[in-house]
Amino acid sequence: MEPQALGVYIPVVSPNQLCRWGEAANTNSVTKYRDTVKNSITSPFPYNQSINSKVILWDGDISLLQVDAVVNPTNESMTESNPVSDRIYQRAGNSLTDEMKRDIKECRTGEVKVTQGHSLSARYIIHTVGPKYNIKYQTASENTLHTCYRNVLQKSKELGIRSVAISVIHSVKRNYPPDEGAHIALRTVRRFLERHGSSLDTVIFVVDKVDLGIYEVLLPLYFPRSKEEENVARYQLPKDVGGPDGEPVMPDRQIRIIDNPQHTLQTDEECVDLSPHLEVSLGEHATFSQMQGDLDRQRLLGERSLSDPIADLMLKEIQHQERYEKLLRRARTEDLTEVSGIGCLYQSGVDRLGRPVVVFVGKWFPFTKINLDKALLYLIYLLDPIVKGDYVIAYFHTLTSNSNYPSFSWLREVYNILPYKYKKNLKAFYIIHPTFWTKMMTWWFTTFMAPAIKQKVHSLPGIEYLYSVMAPDQLEIPMFITEYDMTVNGLRYFQPGGATT
Missing domain, CATH: 3.40.525.10 (CRAL-TRIO lipid binding domain)
Structure with a gap:
């Protein structure tokens, strides 16, 4: 227990009280695969007990942790109200608000700002602003989110911080898919610990009950606790496992260079490679959104080519709707x-x-x-x-x-x-x-x-x-x-x- 103002006592949680990821191994839950196809492929995230011993997954109150620094996800004006920020501000006291107004005031997306911990058990609070997610600018969102996590870790290294508690920066409030954000967070931390592991003793992923299930599933992919988990992870990792620092590397989403350099007046929409992989990776929602956008563009330009792929999409959508209508009529008439x-x-x-x-x-x-x-x-x-x-x-x-x-x-x-x-x-x-x-x-x-x-x-x-x-x-x-x-x-x-x- 640690005293706070006015003699009120609050519980304090030490990292030593929490289970390290390397100690949480459960090899019985690992599915055994016959390793025939990828036998010669080296895992991008090999089993490393030293790294695992630095990692903790915890679904608790970040403001209670007795660590060197905690991470506060906020907005550019530093005024966002979310469960993590609200707990940090409430427990840190009015002196944190005063420091923010006096010295910080704002923080741009992807950047970090540092304040004292004040009444928290943490020495520092690292504030950062996560990106808003838009499928149209997905690559930019992913790069910015990687920058947030990377800057948090880099700032920890600069400050000589040995233990840091990282909250979920990729906010659903900003439409960021929780699992996609978790992939970026985990691989960025993994790559940092591989390169600069000597600078950190403890990294705590602090999640809520909803994100806990996602992290429990994805952590073994980037921090396998045994050779068995490492082998299984090779089959389950996404295609993009990031660059040297965990940054997104997605060549299939880049603008395709045109074959004929004389066609310099082509628009970006005409140069985008609408490959089948894009449809699989983004799903029906993205395909439908792409179709709607292209249909609007055709209306504006007066295009009516029946050989256009968009016309094929329209036809398939009509056929899909007709099939559903038939099933609906059956559902209303048959004995179920x-x-x-x-x-x-x-x-x-x-x-x-x-x-x-x-x-x-x-x-x-x-x-x-x-x-x-x-x-x-x-x-x-x-x-x-x-x-x-x-x-x-x-x-x-x-x-x-x-x-x-x-x-x-x-x-x-x-x-x-x-x-x-x-x-x-x-x-x-x-x-x-x-x-x-x-x-x-x-x-x-x-x-x-x-x-x-x-x-x-x-x-x-x-x-x-x-x-x-x-x-x-x-x-x-x-x-x-x-x-x-x-x-x-x-x-x-x-x-x-x-x-x-």
Whole structure:
């Protein structure tokens, strides 16, 4: 315990109390792959126990850490209100606000500013401003985010800091996809520790409950805890693993040099290489956005060439819509009681913003026994009137077994059949009681099959974490889920109506 002003005591957390990443090895959870294809390929992030011993993953209050420096993500005017900043300012006291107004005042995106820790247990506070994310300027956003993390580490080295707590700089508030930001954060820290590891003893990744699942899945890719994890990571790392400092290297997104140098009047849009890889990596949402942008451009320029690729996209979109309309007509006319009677999919009230909540109970979905055609029709029948506006999905993975897991091929077929409004109006997809395997497969599916919804997926360890977004009396779930939740999460379980036991 450490005294604060007016004799009030607050808890202080020392890094020595926290588990180092190298000590958290769980080789039983590592999937064994037959290493035949990449046997001769060297891992870009080899197993290194010395580096792992410097890294900590913690989902706590950054303002309580007894470290040399903590990182405060803020905006350019240094006035942003977010959970991390609010805790830091509250615990640091008014003297921090005074120093900011007197000496700092502003910080440009990608830069860092340093203040004293004041009433915090940390000596310094390193303030930085993360970028706003826009798919059109994705490369710029990624480079700027890398610069934020790199500058934080470099400033720590300059100040002689031995321990630093890094909060999540890539804010969802700025539309930055959490997982993509985590990749940049992890590989930037990894590369820095490889080159300047002697300057730092401890790097703590401080995350909230939502980001915890992402970091638990991605940390083994950049900081493998064994040779087995190192081998598995080679199959799961993204194509872009960064440059020498972890900076983004994406040649497939660069402007393509034209073959005929005489065509100097071509626009940037005409020179962009619209390769199939772009469609796969950015997903249906980006493809649709690209199509819409090009359609607007055609209208402005009066272009009507039927041989243009955009015309093909329009035709495919029309065919896709017609297919969905046929399925919707079937869903409204066929007898779907054998699926609806299972009770694994239903609407359950609304969240705190008035958006419908769709509940899916994984344990009750008999994938190996159910008629999958009728399952798809019932999904469309239930969701079509809901997805016309914003909505959220709560998927309960509680006690789900292998017989309940849908195949990737079926999930991909369903995802591709559902029209754009399903992805656009889905505001959050909560996975409650996920397992390590669930997190791994969710990351895989949203990375390679459904990137349009990737930033909307959140893994939650318990029911209580839903209550910040929806009232308890709006959530109707089977009794076995609440019983399991109380078993694993103890007496802090929130009872409907707001009471706790």
